[in-house]
Amino acid sequence: MAKSGAVWGIDIGQCALKALRCRAHEKDDNKIVVEAFDFIEYPKILSQPEANREELIREALETFLSRNDVKGDRVAISVPGQSGLARFIKLPPVEAKKIPDIVRYEARQQIPFALEDVVWDYQPLIGGSQDEGYALETEVGLFAMKRDQVARILKPLEDAGVEVDMIQLTPLALYNYVCFDRLNNLVNAGSYTPEKPPASTVVISFGTDTTDLVITNGFRVWQRNIPIGGNHFTKALSKELRLTFSNAEHLKRHATKSKDHDPKAVFQAMRPVFSDLVAEIQRSLGFFMSNNRHAKLGEVIALGNVMKLPGLQRYLAQNIDQPVKSVDDYSGLVGGSATAVPQFKDNILSFAVAYGLCVQGLDQAQLRTNLLPPEITTQRLVRSKKPWAVAAAAALLLGMTLNYFSHYAAWRSAATDDENAPQMAAALQQAEQIATTSSSFESANQELKTRLTAIQTIGNNLRSNVDGRLLWLELLKAIDAALPKDPRANGEREQTAKDVTMRPELHVVRIDCEWFDNLGTPWFTGVAPRYNEMKQSEAERAAARAAAPAPVVEAPPGDDAAPAESAPPVDQAAAVDSAPLADAADTPTPVEPEVPSEPEAEPPAEVIADEAPVDEVPADEAVEPLADPNADPNATGTDGAPVGPTGPGYVVQIVGYHFHNSGGDANIPISEEGERFLRNTLLTELEEGSVMLPDGDNGELVEVPLSKLGISYPVVITSYPIRTVSYDPNASTVEEASTNANLLRSEAEGLTGFGNRVAQVPGRARPGEEVPPLPDPPWKLRRYDFIVQFVWVPTPKTVRKNGKPAADPALEGTAGL
Secondary structure, eight states: OOOSSOEEEEEEOSSEEEEEEEEEOSSOTTOEEEEEEEEEEOSSOTTSTTOOHHHHHHHHHHHHHHHOOOTTSEEEEEEOGGGSEEEEEEEOSEEGGGHHHHHHHHHHHHSSSOGGGEEEEEEEOTTOEEETTEEESEEEEEEEEEHHHHHHHHHHHHHTTOOOOEEEEHHHHHHHHIIIIISGGGTTOOOOOTTSOOOEEEEEEEOSSOEEEEEEOSSOEEEEEESOOHHHHHHHHHHHTTOOHHHHHHHHHTGGGOSSSOHHHHHHHHHHHHHHHHHHHHHHHHHHHHHOTTOOEEEEEEESGGGGSTTHHHHHHHHHTSOEEEOOOOTTEEOTTSTTSHHHHHTGGGOHHHHHHHHHHTTOOSOOOOOSOHHHHHHHHHHHHHHHHHHHHHHHHHHHHHHHHHHHHHHHHHOTTSTTHHHHHHHHHHHHHHHHHHHHHHHHHHHHHHHHHHHHHHHHHHHHHHHHHHHHHHHHHHHHHHSOOOOSOTTBOOOSHHHHHHOOOOEEEEEEEEEESOSIIIIIHHHHHHHHHHHHTHHHHHHHHHHSOOOOOOOOTTBOOOOTTOOOOHHHHHHHTTOOOOOSSSOOOOOOOOOOSSOSOOOOHHHHHHOOOOOOOOGGGOOOOSOOTTSOTTOBOTTSOBOOOOSSEEEEEEEEEEOOSOBTTBOOOGGGSHHHHHIIIIIHHHHHOEEEESOSTTSOOEEEEGGGGTEEEEEEOOOOOOEEEEEOTTOSSHHHHHHHHHHHHHHHTTOOOOTHHHHTSTTSOOTTSOOOOOOOOOEEEEEEEEEEEEEEOOOOHHHHHHTOSSOOGGGOOOOOO
16 A cells, blocks of 8 residues: 555556656645656557557556656546546435435436446536425435446556555546646635636647537536547648658657648647547537536636647637636646756646646545445555564454463463362352342332332322322313403493403303323314414414403493303304314314214203394304324414424313404404414413412412413314304293294394294294284394313322422313313
């Protein structure tokens, strides 16, 4: 393995072997130091029919090794671009950790050979970005060569005793050269924007048989191999001027100094090659611009000794409408005496590929792919580790030997057949006695722990019986304390639609509860959006309550009214009964309301006088499901902190309605009707209110906050609109109220001939009797139906007083009221 820190970049071309030995600059990371170079020209061009390629390369390597020492240095070589495959793939937004799998899939699609038959590598190009682990605007370079081609390239080097560490395609070595030398290694390049990319540098690298065209802005690279090179100019001269190949090559290099041929005739003989070359370059540039509409071309640089041809640089500039620069120096290459040699200056245009290989070998390149077979790397690594492995094995064997003898000595000191046997036997007997005593103590301790657990269980059960019998009564009392009530006595109320509307009271239809092992999921997951919305607008509603005047209701004394806790009409009770509590197993769906054939109980006449029957809840206004599968389980409050109950407990559900809504003669502010009235009264009291309970030291009544009873997170889970209903104040039963309302509605619509229908109204005339007059028309009231849920974690009196953390699990067991 390399130890010197220097790198040899070797470019084995068709005409000559070019090599540079470089190392990193001590102070400037954007420069490298040239310590040596070599330029060995073959006697014949490798592509000539009579040339022996292997022999010529072998002789060149022998000459190179006779002049230079590569032992301890890393070696990087280049291979022609047409010998390998290069693909640039744009990936869709994908998790960064999945890029290797996607590239492997793309490799199977893009490489026309089995992956086992090729050596391939890939690298994401710079300029992409990542957002929350996802790679965006990512372009991956995929490069491959067949294994037999790699073996054929490595063979002369292996025969010469040169160990190659890196194999790179020539166009990619040129890309690394441009990024390091011409673009200052992208130090001040900034971020990459596909819609506004930086200007692209065009590199035209002339070779013997082909020309490499590389276009790059540092972030993206595009390359094409043009099958026209310096050899084609030689062939054109040989054909037009009827010269041998060697004479034509000599004339091409010294056209301006030839005495036998006019330079103009030489140029005219090569003009068709010039035209073909320019046409290919123009076509390639046009193709690049059509596929990269946002790209713009910057400087054009030309490399290779073919640029020494007279007039070629000017001809290229005129035909591609871009200034063409010929490289006279490498700004990132610090050479000192090495680069001052005339041979280096004469062939400076040929060292760009070797320069790029050295940049990669010193780990300063933008593209670091390597087509060296991995098994060769593994083999060299194992070979380099063999001495260390032998030393480690010897040390391990020595350590095991010493360990064996130390254990053997310890065993002999405790052996029963040794001279120390009496002392060992006595020690063993004493240890057994201590072990027996310890075992008896452990058995006794375990028995005492079992008895303690049994006594604690009995105590907990007794305490639960004492405290638990009051829990449900305390809950009902707390709900009653939280419900808003009309402060007037029954005799002070009026039997008018306006008076009923202005009463600050709620009518409870039903109270249910359900036990959850974990209140956070699924219950709070479903109601979190509603609860967060309520908390976010609490300040606004508090200001509205402070500004709103208290409702004033004038009623003649002695006028009785129905209590606030009146039973609901039959049809409304059936409608709200279709909304069960959220179940932990699944999310309930809205259920069509249905009216039972018989009411559960018939309310007294005085209740019906205050609560007339109403229309059923329409099917499209059915109770909403409580559990929302799309809700955010990590709900947060207005301050950004997470909210939500955790652990076991009950969810209590209150189903009811109220008439405290503007309509008729009653004018109630919008902030005090519908759901707002519910929030300002019941929900506020459930969160901030208190109840009188005998929690004093001597059993006296004290004010206990509802939160200490375990009540929290009240939320309205429905979104019903306020609707107008018919309300008969003179009805005595539910059936009579419904029938009277329907008859009066029919009479209002112009229907006649009540006949038996009138006689069948309860409380009116029997068949054959005189029909009394119809009752007064029903009231038109605006009704708001609701379902409120809140958390209740049963907290006994002893827990409230002692401040213990959680309710006793033994209090669980009742599924509802």
